[in-house]
Amino acid sequence: MKKTLMLLFFCICSAFLATGCEKKDINRLSIVSAVGIDKTDNGFAVTFQVVNDYVLSKINRIDIAPVSIRKVEGMTVLETMTKTSNYITDKYFLYHFRILAFGEDIAREGIQPFLNAFLNVDQTQHKYNIIVIEKGKAEDALKIHTTLDLIPGYAIEEKIRNSRDNFGLGLNFNLDQLLSLNVSPGSNFVLTSVRVDGDVEKGTKGDSSKSVNPEAYFVVSNFAVFKEDKLVGYFTEKESLGYQYIMNNIKKSIVTVVLDDESVLTIQVRKNSCSKKFVIENGKPLVKINCRVYGSVYEDMSGMTKFTSAYMDEVITKTEYEVTKMIRDSITRAQTEFNSDVFAFADDFHRYHPKFFRTIIDRYDEVFPEMAIDIKVKFHLERVR
Numbered sequence: 001m002k003k004t005l006m007l008l009f010f011c012i013c014s015a016f017l018a019t020g021c022e023k024k025d026i027n028r029l030s031i032v033s034a035v036g037i038d039k040t041d042n043g044f045a046v047t048f049q050v051v052n053d054y055v056l057s058k059i060n061r062i063d064i065a066p067v068s069i070r071k072v073e074g075m076t077v078l079e080t081m082t083k084t085s086n087y088i089t090d091k092y093f094l095y096h097f098r099i100l101a102f103g104e105d106i107a108r109e110g111i112q113p114f115l116n117a118f119l120n121v122d123q124t125q126h127k128y129n130i131i132v133i134e135k136g137k138a139e140d141a142l143k144i145h146t147t148l149d150l151i152p153g154y155a156i157e158e159k160i161r162n163s164r165d166n167f168g169l170g171l172n173f174n175l176d177q178l179l180s181l182n183v184s185p186g187s188n189f190v191l192t193s194v195r196v197d198g199d200v201e202k203g204t205k206g207d208s209s210k211s212v213n214p215e216a217y218f219v220v221s222n223f224a225v226f227k228e229d230k231l232v233g234y235f236t237e238k239e240s241l242g243y244q245y246i247m248n249n250i251k252k253s254i255v256t257v258v259l260d261d262e263s264v265l266t267i268q269v270r271k272n273s274c275s276k277k278f279v280i281e282n283g284k285p286l287v288k289i290n291c292r293v294y295g296s297v298y299e300d301m302s303g304m305t306k307f308t309s310a311y312m313d314e315v316i317t318k319t320e321y322e323v324t325k326m327i328r329d330s331i332t333r334a335q336t337e338f339n340s341d342v343f344a345f346a347d348d349f350h351r352y353h354p355k356f357f358r359t360i361i362d363r364y365d366e367v368f369p370e371m372a373i374d375i376k377v378k379f380h381l382e383r384v385r
Helices: 002-018 077-086 104-109 112-119 138-143 152-166 175-183 237-246 309-338 345-352 354-370
Strands: 029-040 043-051 067-074 091-093 099-103 129-133 189-198 216-227 230-234 253-258 264-281 284-300 372-384
Touching (some): 029 104, 029 152, 043 077, 043 138, 099 138, 099 152, 104 129, 112 175, 129 138, 129 152, 216 309, 230 309, 237 309, 253 309, 284 309, 284 345, 345 354
Parallel strands (some): 029 091, 029 099, 099 129
Antiparallel strands (some): 189 216, 216 230, 253 264
16 A cells, blocks of 8 residues: 555656756757857957758758847847847747857957956757868858758868868867966967868858858968967978877877888877876976877889888987977977967976976976987888888
8 A cells, every 4th residue: 555655646746857858959949050259349249150951850850941040239149149139039949059159360369358257158068079161260260051961060170070080180179178278377279270272252142151162261280379268370291290299189090101212101190199298407497308109101103112121210219300390390499489378388397396487487488399309200100111
């Protein structure tokens, strides 16, 4: 009897709880896939890329644009979000948005206020990737129709992931990671930049996505370098890869080398492992970087791959030189042109030499450009194809 009463009580409670589940779920929400922020004459504008669920439906699919764009101007992020109710039929839903894109103009002025604002948005997971639109506006990038993915915001994310896993150029920085870096004295950061190639105006039309040669498309570009929260410039492609070697972010990549007989080789890098040692010599900071790179000769454009020890020794020497140069150029540019420690050297000196770091923290902008760097790269040739 007691079990029956308990079961009845449980069923009644479940019924009451179930009444709270109205039909106001997915069908009454406007799902945002990407958000863009640009500078305007009156402040800034936030662009929301909203998914059209009728296109994604497998049943009764309608031939209309997979996403729609809503641009809202305002003085605060919350103001723009609230104003979206004037433009869309349902409440916006940010839980699944993947990309937060900053136009170059607003990135050069500083992104910290926007990061703080999005920190307070309780709908998000803080897992979205934060990127910069190189030499362009976020609004224009979010308007581009894509051919390989229905939703442009998701297409950007997938291209960044693909580049990161196969070439080493993509990078994922979410909100929590950026905010933690901004707290660390002396430490700065880089973000992935995305470039729009082609005719932006034509790329926003639906006919572009139906062409085998689209009018405009996204390209994962070089890393955007920040000092504090402001964009100060861009690494080159090789400097960006050099950064990835230092930070142990290379999963797979390639290195092109030219031998003494002018043969051009492609070295396929399988993985890398970089260790850093932070020492004080004569009262000055010194960073010792030791990298182990593993890979194989994938192709020799001379058509005459050799298997002699002299050939392999030259391949090893040339590969070590190229990787060392990428690392060196990346650090040198960060020191001389940007004066931005994007490698977290400041954090490491703080960790391993806290007393010394306290003596340089107030003048770190003077110390970092003069910091001595010792780089050693060891290439392990695993295979010659």
